[in-house]
Amino acid sequence: MPFNPPLPLAQLRAIQNRHRGPDGKINDADVLALLFEVKRYRSFVLRTKQLSGEFKRPSGVLAPVYDEWWETLVAEPCVAEQEQMIRELLEGPFKPRKGMGPR
Secondary structure (H helix, E strand, O other): OOOOOOOOHHHHHHHHHHOEOOOOOEOOHHHHHHHHHHHHHHHHHHHHHHHHHHOOOOOHHHHHHHHHHHHHHHHOHHHHHHHHHHHHHHOOOOOOOOOOOOO
16 A cells, blocks of 8 residues: 655644644644654654755665655655755855955
8 A cells, every 4th residue: 555645844744733722732632642753754754855965876686776766755744845955055145255256
């Protein structure tokens, strides 16, 4: 049985907000436990992506497994969201230093 597509952060936040009580807290312990588990898995995926440069592609029978793992990893919404956030942070406006003219 195939998995459903992964949920991006916006959809996870929407689920979280639908289960908030009048006091703003999540009152359903099961929903809260599931959301924390999703957060833990997302964190694990991001740490795996950070280390992925150290994982060398094997030769032989494991090569297709590695390729599938890599495709799955880069397709995860949390990885794409983090890479987008990094791009936005690095594309900030160029501020010349004091005394420097434009390039």
